[in-house]
């Protein structure tokens with residue numbers, strides 16, 4: 226039986242990925258490490274510091290900067306990102322997501338948020354969907370990034386629901402992996418080949434239907 230559905234934020238509820246991309250791209254250019262959207266795929270779902278490390282590695286600059294400098298770079302990216310997310314409104318909810326959340330609530334199922342983003346609260350507030358969530362994990366308290374299951378386990382613990390009664394919804398490979406390692410049922414949103422580890426894959430958020438998930442869950 227499904228007792229909780231735990232959502233990823235970026236790529237599932239709204240497309241903040243574009244803003245993360247613009248902010249990292251700007252920083253990358255300042256550091257002489259230009260990159261494109263293809264490389265950016267590897268940053269999705271990955272924490273802020275880990276993203277910076279991947280960019281530096283991509284530019285062969287892993288060992289060029291001190292820890293202090295790296296923290297300044299991450300801070301700079303975050304300031305640009307915070308500027309960009311000021312523009313978010315309820316119109317930026319991905320298609321069908323609000324109906325899906327309403328359907329979940331009507332079925333007495335709890336809703337949690339398992340995002341790696343320290344800006345998740347702000348984004349959820351700006352989208353006007355805070356009232357749907359029974360819990361939001363504070364990314365600042367999570368030590369291990371996806372694909373580590375920590376953030377999903379924490380959300381389930383906060384909801385007081387056993388892991389086997391939880392469904393996780395993710396758009397990133399690292400995220401689907403995290404859900405599976407947490408012992409939960411994984412719903413992937415996106416490309417079925419890229420998200421092959423998921424128990425059920427839908428191509429876009431408007432295809433998220435509680436009945437389909439219930440059916441697949443009990444098979």
Ligand code: B16
Pocket residue numbers: 233234235236242245268269270271272273276303339340341342343344345364
């Ligand atoms: P912040 P998710 C992730 O969000 C993003 O996909 C990833 O690109 C970002 O680096 C990470 O959050 C940390 O975000 O810098 O705001 O703390 O997909 O887990 O909702």
Ligand code: MG
Pocket residue numbers: 233234235236237269270395396397400
């Ligand atoms: Mg995501």
